[in-house]
Amino acid sequence: AQTVTQSQPEMSVQEAETVTLSCTYDTSESDYYLFWYKQPPSRQMILVIRQEAYKQQNATENRFSVNFQKAAKSFSLKISDSQLGDAAMYFCAYRYQGGSEKLVFGKGTKLTVNP
């Protein structure tokens, strides 16, 4: 069974600085997708970024980028120029590319942004 591990329950960053959130996963599949979701205090789950495992190039979305290391099964999220609005829970998730109903989530990392 696939598992997703986020080893940092909490992280903090100063406004305008850069922070990296860690995620590792375990799977025997070679084709899959990885996601980072943001959950602010409003509880809404918001898709931040997506990475296809077959792509070597790391995905980027504005201030958000990932470091995808397929061999190491690592998928970290880098937030540059952190803003107060980035404060939230961040969840890493895995989905098998072959067509799967299930997103497998990590337990989340709570990010605090200090002014």
Next chain:
Amino acid sequence: NAGVTQTPKFQVLKTGQSMTLQCAQDMNHNSMYWYRQDPGMGLRLIYYSASEGTTDKGEVPNGYNVSRLNKREFSLRLESAAPSQTSVYFCASSRDYRQGTDTQYFGPGTRLTVL
């Protein structure tokens, strides 16, 4: 577009009471999902519906039933609520889970407390 909407936002039940959580999406998505989120945990899949007219069990289906009323709406029913069902419930939708590029979009959640 409202995206994925859920009602109610909050609910308190007594043990043994029943209730239905409602979910609707306006993105013309085929697939819909119900997850629960417990403290310190990622989301876990309860039931999903690949397309209108079909429903299937996810990881934690016991104590729940679902109905895919039409393409837009997917409801979750608790027939006899138990304190172990105290959780935050999220509905999600996606274009079609059988497609490798599929991405799930989430509603704002319902916080349910069972006394």
